[in-house]
Amino acid sequence: MANALDIDDGYRKIVGHPGAVVFPAVLALGESRRVSGADLLEALIVGYEVGIRAGLIMRPSYGNVYHCSGSWGAVGVAAACGRLLHLDAGRLGHALGAAECHAPLMPTLREIAHPSMTKDGVAWGAFVGVSAVLLAQHGFTAIPALFADGRYNAPLDTLGHEYEIRELYFKPYPCCRWFQPAIEGTLTLRARLRVGPEEIARIEIATFGAALDGQVRVPRSQEEAEYSLPYCVAAATVHGAFGREQVTNGGWNDPQSLEMAQRIQVTLAPDLDARFPDETLARVAIVTRDGTRHEVGPLPARGGASNPLGEGALRHKYFGLVDGILTSSAAIALAQLVDHIEAVPDVRELVAAMQA
Secondary structure, eight states: OTTTTSOSOBBGGGTBOHHHHHHHHHHHHHHHHTOOHHHHHHHHHHHHHHHHHHHHHHHHHTTSOOBOHHHHHHHHHHHHHHHHTTOOHHHHHHHHHHHHHHSOOOBHHHHHHSOOTTGGGHHHHHHHHHHHHHHHHTTOOOOOOGGGSOSSOGGGGGTTTSOGGGGOBOOSSSSOGGGHHHHHHHHHHHHHHTOOGGGEEEEEEEEOGGGGGOOOSSOOSHHHHHTOHHHHHHHHHHHSSOOGGGTSTTGGGOHHHHHHHTTEEEEEOHHHHTTTTTOOEEEEEEEETTSOEEEEEEEEOTTSSSSOOHHHHHHHHHHHHHBTTBOHHHHHHHHHHHHTGGGOSOTHHHHHHHTO
């Protein structure tokens, strides 16, 4: 569920989402062991830091292919849950090795081109990571983890000194991160020009190569809507915003958005492609019916370390996502609990608040 809306946190250099894998696993094990909020936070940091580094190492050691979040995320989960269970070094090593061996290795770029419910392998990654720790606790053995190889272990040199969790991005829109610069540019131009959809002849998007894989024009499911660059830009153009309503409960069938999607032109920008994955950028141009062309960019997606959403925007995002799911009082109570989670003696309080 953490990854279902595709609005979860992410780390650009490994093209994935550590939180969606690590947090549910740590919460589940923490609930069963009645750990404190402080222990939960420590385990989360361990899971993020080890998982992200596993991703940085896994790509070159596995043929320079971007693998799904569940692959390297499973290793992060094993480290985090091993922390919660206080595994010794030997058992933790077996847990990391088992997590790597059993984790899904779905190629990420194929997932973008063919959206489906496999959704980045996060569920299986979480399951594998927890299982690996519980098995290792009872004597299950495994091969040495990828950290034992030594050939690609430069990211480990900064472990405990530099915190990659500070480099996370937080999405403002429920879709693939790679499309969000184009949405940003479209909404910026739309507000500046004050033009309605009927006045737009076409929208031209120039961006990096990986984003071009999401070219579904008529999405048939939530997953296809979230992974369709033309649809996401079109829906943002028509509605003046892009939120969960556009990707859930059949929102992708909106006739105006589908018609506008046919007026979206997407091309490769070699200069922006050369800056990926360190940067994810897009140029956007709106051409009106009278032939006038207005361009903006290159723009990044909002929510990264260099242009963060900020505390207010994150809270606005949270309350928008839980609207209609939690009552207003329950949503406020949960937010307040999270604000002081390090003082909570038993994370079952957090679970109870999430279920209110």
